[in-house]
Amino acid sequence: MADTVTSLANGLLQSYVKDGGINHVDGVNLPSKSAIVSITKDLLKLLFPGYFYDQQVQRAELMIETAHLLASVRGRLEDEIYKSLEHFPPENVAPGAFRQEAAQIATDMLGHLPTTREILRTDAEAAYNGDPAALSREEIILAYPFIEAISVQRLSHLLYRRRVPLVPRIMTEWAHSRTGMDLHPGAKIGPYFFIDHGTGAVIGETSDIGERVKMYQGVALIGRSLSGGQALRGKKRHPTIHERVTLYANATVMGGDTVVGARSTIGANVFLTHSIPADSLVVIDDVKVKVSSKLDYKSETPI
Amino acid sequence: MADTVTSLANGLLQSYVKDGGINHVDGVNLPSKSAIVSITKDLLKLLFPGYFYDQQVQRAELMIETAHLLASVRGRLEDEIYKSLEHFPPENVAPGAFRQEAAQIATDMLGHLPTTREILRTDAEAAYNGDPAALSREEIILAYPFIEAISVQRLSHLLYRRRVPLVPRIMTEWAHSRTGMDLHPGAKIGPYFFIDHGTGAVIGETSDIGERVKMYQGVALIGRSLSGGQALRGKKRHPTIHERVTLYANATVMGGDTVVGARSTIGANVFLTHSIPADSLVVIDDVKVKVSSKLDYKSETPI
Amino acid sequence: MADTVTSLANGLLQSYVKDGGINHVDGVNLPSKSAIVSITKDLLKLLFPGYFYDQQVQRAELMIETAHLLASVRGRLEDEIYKSLEHFPPENVAPGAFRQEAAQIATDMLGHLPTTREILRTDAEAAYNGDPAALSREEIILAYPFIEAISVQRLSHLLYRRRVPLVPRIMTEWAHSRTGMDLHPGAKIGPYFFIDHGTGAVIGETSDIGERVKMYQGVALIGRSLSGGQALRGKKRHPTIHERVTLYANATVMGGDTVVGARSTIGANVFLTHSIPADSLVVIDDVKVKVSSKLDYKSETPI
Numbered sequence: 001m002a003d004t005v006t007s008l009a010n011g012l013l014q015s016y017v018k019d020g021g022i023n024h025v026d027g028v029n030l031p032s033k034s035a036i037v038s039i040t041k042d043l044l045k046l047l048f049p050g051y052f053y054d055q056q057v058q059r060a061e062l063m064i065e066t067a068h069l070l071a072s073v074r075g076r077l078e079d080e081i082y083k084s085l086e087h088f089p090p091e092n093v094a095p096g097a098f099r100q101e102a103a104q105i106a107t108d109m110l111g112h113l114p115t116t117r118e119i120l121r122t123d124a125e126a127a128y129n130g131d132p133a134a135l136s137r138e139e140i141i142l143a144y145p146f147i148e149a150i151s152v153q154r155l156s157h158l159l160y161r162r163r164v165p166l167v168p169r170i171m172t173e174w175a176h177s178r179t180g181m182d183l184h185p186g187a188k189i190g191p192y193f194f195i196d197h198g199t200g201a202v203i204g205e206t207s208d209i210g211e212r213v214k215m216y217q218g219v220a221l222i223g224r225s226l227s228g229g230q231a232l233r234g235k236k237r238h239p240t241i242h243e244r245v246t247l248y249a250n251a252t253v254m255g256g257d258t259v260v261g262a263r264s265t266i267g268a269n270v271f272l273t274h275s276i277p278a279d280s281l282v283v284i285d286d287v288k289v290k291v292s293s294k295l296d297y298k299s300e301t302p303i
Numbered sequence: 304m305a306d307t308v309t310s311l312a313n314g315l316l317q318s319y320v321k322d323g324g325i326n327h328v329d330g331v332n333l334p335s336k337s338a339i340v341s342i343t344k345d346l347l348k349l350l351f352p353g354y355f356y357d358q359q360v361q362r363a364e365l366m367i368e369t370a371h372l373l374a375s376v377r378g379r380l381e382d383e384i385y386k387s388l389e390h391f392p393p394e395n396v397a398p399g400a401f402r403q404e405a406a407q408i409a410t411d412m413l414g415h416l417p418t419t420r421e422i423l424r425t426d427a428e429a430a431y432n433g434d435p436a437a438l439s440r441e442e443i444i445l446a447y448p449f450i451e452a453i454s455v456q457r458l459s460h461l462l463y464r465r466r467v468p469l470v471p472r473i474m475t476e477w478a479h480s481r482t483g484m485d486l487h488p489g490a491k492i493g494p495y496f497f498i499d500h501g502t503g504a505v506i507g508e509t510s511d512i513g514e515r516v517k518m519y520q521g522v523a524l525i526g527r528s529l530s531g532g533q534a535l536r537g538k539k540r541h542p543t544i545h546e547r548v549t550l551y552a553n554a555t556v557m558g559g560d561t562v563v564g565a566r567s568t569i570g571a572n573v574f575l576t577h578s579i580p581a582d583s584l585v586v587i588d589d590v591k592v593k594v595s596s597k598l599d600y601k602s603e604t605p606i
Numbered sequence: 607m608a609d610t611v612t613s614l615a616n617g618l619l620q621s622y623v624k625d626g627g628i629n630h631v632d633g634v635n636l637p638s639k640s641a642i643v644s645i646t647k648d649l650l651k652l653l654f655p656g657y658f659y660d661q662q663v664q665r666a667e668l669m670i671e672t673a674h675l676l677a678s679v680r681g682r683l684e685d686e687i688y689k690s691l692e693h694f695p696p697e698n699v700a701p702g703a704f705r706q707e708a709a710q711i712a713t714d715m716l717g718h719l720p721t722t723r724e725i726l727r728t729d730a731e732a733a734y735n736g737d738p739a740a741l742s743r744e745e746i747i748l749a750y751p752f753i754e755a756i757s758v759q760r761l762s763h764l765l766y767r768r769r770v771p772l773v774p775r776i777m778t779e780w781a782h783s784r785t786g787m788d789l790h791p792g793a794k795i796g797p798y799f800f801i802d803h804g805t806g807a808v809i810g811e812t813s814d815i816g817e818r819v820k821m822y823q824g825v826a827l828i829g830r831s832l833s834g835g836q837a838l839r840g841k842k843r844h845p846t847i848h849e850r851v852t853l854y855a856n857a858t859v860m861g862g863d864t865v866v867g868a869r870s871t872i873g874a875n876v877f878l879t880h881s882i883p884a885d886s887l888v889v890i891d892d893v894k895v896k897v898s899s900k901l902d903y904k905s906e907t908p909i
Contacts, residue, residue: 004680004713005673005676005677005680006673008673008676008680008713008716008717008719009669009672009673009676011717011719011720012652012672012676012719012720013668013669013672014720015719015720015723015724016655016668030656030657030744030748031748033657033748033749046315049319050333051333051336062316062319063312063316066312066315066316067308067309067311067312070308070311070312070315071308074307074308074311087742087744088741088742088744107307107311110311111311111314113311113314113315113318114314114315114317114318117318118318132508132526132534132535132536132537132538132540133487133489133507133508133536135391135468135469135472135536136390136391136468136469138333138390138391138469139468139469139472142333142334142336142469142473143336143469143472143473143476144476145476145479145480165741165742165745166741166742166744166745166748166749169741169745169749170748170749173749173750173751176751176805177751177784177785178480179480180483180502180503180786180805180806182803182804182805182823184739186739197485197505197523198485199479199483199485199502199503199505199786199805199806200483200502200503200521200786200805200806200823200824202803202805202823204739205738205739216525217485217503217505217523218503218521218553218806218824218856220803220823220855222822222855223738225852225854230734230735230738230740231738232738233738233739233741234738235738237738246528248528249505249523249525249555250521250553250824250856250875252855252874263900264900265900268555268574269553269572269574269875271874271875276897277899279899279900279901280897280898280899280900281897281898281899281900282896282897283896284894284896285894285896290585290586290587290588291579291583291584291585292583292584293580293582293583293584294566294567294568294582294583294584295582349618352622353636354636354639365619365622366615366619369615369618369619370611370612370614370615373611373614373615373618374611377610377611377614410610410614413614414614414617416614416617416618416621417617417618417620417621420621421621435829435837435838435839435840435841435843436790436792436810436811436839438694438771438772438775438839439693439694439771439772441636441693441694441772442771442772442775445636445637445639445772445776446639446772446775446776446779447779448779448782448783481783482783483786483805483806500788500808500826501788502782502786502788502805502806502808503786503805503806503824519828520788520806520808520826521806521824521856549831551831552808552826552828552858553824553856571858571877572856572875572877593888593889593890593891594882594886594887594888595886595887596883596885596886596887597869597870597871597885597886597887598885
């Protein structure tokens with residue numbers, strides 16, 4: 001028995017040596033996924049006090065609790081940013097300055113929590129106004145997966161703008177796992193944003209979305225898939241959506257030079273690959289559904 | 304360092320005061336999301352004894368364990384319902400009667416567990432009969448996300464019918480997060496229901512679904528998105544689906560006056576906005592796929 | 607109060623007796639879902655050392671830690687396989703030999719971890735080369751849900767090939783819940799596989815996928831839904847996809863005799879039900895989007 005385990009372990013260790021690149025031993029410390037998830041949960045508590053605590057928060061205790069949580073998050077966030085900078089050194093930071101840079105970025109990010117709250121308030125407002133099934137704003141913050149997804153995207157975007165590697169993407173992929181919405185940290189998203197239902201929505205890295213845009217489940221803002229691959233990194237590959245546009249379920253808009261003009265409506269299942277002017281209505285042309293009676297067939301026709 | 308944290312905390316506290324509505328301090332107690340998730344997990348254990356326990360349940364112990372769990376769930380459920388009634392007082396209950404009403408609703412809901420089990424047994428049966436990949440009924444209950452999604456929907460519907468705010472939606476959004484299926488607590492869903500694969504399925508609040516209906520991933524029963532918003536609350540906005548209808552992947556049916564007649568089949572990707580009679584077959588008209596050879600092009604044609 | 611609980615408990619216990627089949631008491635031990643999830647997480651740690659530990663792994667400790675984890679996983683995996691064999695006895699194993707068979711399968715599966723790592727390295731490579739948003743291979747392993755989904759599928763496939771009931775499907779449905787990708791343990795999937803974004807992807811049990819295939823979110827390889835149901839079990843019901851094929855978002859390929867030839871490209875939303883030769887380009891015929899100006903209407907036109 002012990003022999004078998006030793007033999008299995010030896011085989012696996014040889015594989016660790018042979019197939020490097022998907023294991024990480026003795027190298028620079030990687031940021032910890034579980035630490036980043038824990039930090040993200042605490043950031044959500046700071047954004048929405050009283051919603052994600054199990055006990056009610058009294059105003060008298062709020063200052064102390066908030067300061068305590070902020071101090072904790074700042075230290076842990078600094079550590080994860082530091083490990084990410086070490087792992088994937090940015091060009092604009094001197095190697096000896098990683099710790100200082102990490103501390104600065106963590107502090108600056110927390111300093112942006114109030115303005116992030118201002119924008120998230122507009123998102124909650126858009127969700128409430130856009131969904132007759134919502135009974136109250138509290139229901140939206142407590143129950144809607146969209147609020148979690150957009151909050152994490154807006155937080156991660158703060159780190160993305162400071163060119164922090166790894167951490168922002170780990171944050172949004174955690175939210176993706178919980179909400180089914182794949183909102184890249186790089187996307188610029190205006191206020192009063194709302195995705196209803198949300199499962200399957202994709203917003204690519206270089207998307208640029210104006211204010212009061214509304215989407216439904218399965219809407220995708222994606223890049224053209226040429227043979228470019230990694231060569232396309234950093235280029236504008238995803239669409240620009242102007243203000244007050246509505247995109248219905250499973251509509252796809254593709255390409256970095258595709259611009260959807262203000263106040264346009266994109267119908268369900270539309271696949272749009274070119275720019276359209278403001279106030280456009282885009283639907284699939286000549287798609288009708290054909291209704292026939294099954295009773296005309298002898299047996300059920302498989303689709 | 305301490306100064307920085309104090310400054311960050313002050314900024315955030317000012318934001319809590321300024322941007323009210325997305326924080327909840329000193330107000331009426333909100334129901335606790337984590338408590339509701341814990342209650343929901345215990346309700347699943349009561350529905351499927353022996354499946355979600357880590358240890359095997361002996362028949363001799365089952366009475367004691369069941370009574371113990373029921374007593375615990377009833378108390379915790381009453382608390383969360385009470386907080387929800389306080390938060391969002393219903394018209395039909397006098398303010399002083401919230402505690403009594405909460406106790407009554409919690410007891411009544413638990414009294415409906417046996418009939419809920421009867422319906423869920425038909426759903427498991429429909430899943431088994433409809434999916435050749437299912438090896439056994441046990442596999443369906445242990446592994447299929449659909450069983451979790453429909454169980455939580457049927458449980459939350461019991462609370463929805465009693466006009467409990469917040470709690471039912473928090474329950475179904477928890478299941479949505481875990482299964483990708485967004486089944487609103489308000490929907491009326493007949494027995495022998497099954498959604499295969501399920502990710503991205505949406506069933507709106509006022510949907511009415513007959514018995515033996517089968518759906519696939521991405522199917523959506525949704526409301527027309529007029530400019531109504533909150534003004535439409537409470538109106539019938541989502542479709543009626545009669546018995547033995549099958550809806551293939553990503554089919555969408557829209558509108559509160561849209562009725563899909565019995566035994567109809569709706570093809571994949573169909574977008575249906577009007578009623579159809581019984582025994583209809585609905586497919587997209589004249590959609591053919593065009594197959595051409597890439598070898599006729601000099602370079603790969605991007606799509 | 608105690609009377610009410612007793613009455614509720616009695617009602618529920620009567621329901622356990624009456625509606626058997628969805629409860630599991632006094633019968634053969636079922637495998638434990640939570641134990642299988644815990645085993646699966648440990649298998650991911652063994653596949654990607656240093657990525658999913660919270661602390662950094664030193665090379666000196668790696669042998670000891672690996673051997674320790676392997677021994678633990680082997681014992682727990684054997685137990686769950688044993689319970690599954692007992693529950694759903696395979697034809698080819700004598701009833702007295704379940705324990706020995708379970709031990710053998712668990713050991714053999716762990717012996718395949720090195721070759722599984724070799725294939726997963728190619729998947730990570732495909733993800734990196736195919737996605738300009740990926741900053742590094744480490745980001746892919748740490749953040750991309752696809753790596754988790756395909757790792758669990760490839761692990762579960764090892765058990766599926768040995769005809770272990772229940773355990774493999776519980777593994778992939780856990781990954782489905784976390785990633786939105788429903789990849790059946792039975793599917794044969796070649797190396798250099800990648801699903802971008804991934805939410806809503808479905809790969810059916812008898813799918814056969816060649817190397818270097820790339821998919822996007824919502825792509826489904828499914829069976830024809832005839833009236834067969836359980837009678838179709840074990841038959842080839844899902845498509846065959848040859849090497850270097852790309853399938854864009856929400857494309858569906860249906861049927862066990864449908865073969866997509868090598869190097870073909872299937873456009874978004876295509877619904878393909880017949881075979882196509884190598885080097886094909888498949889798009890929806892004559893689907894154009896119609897762009898009109900909303901300003902020509904007096905009021906917004908609902909879609």
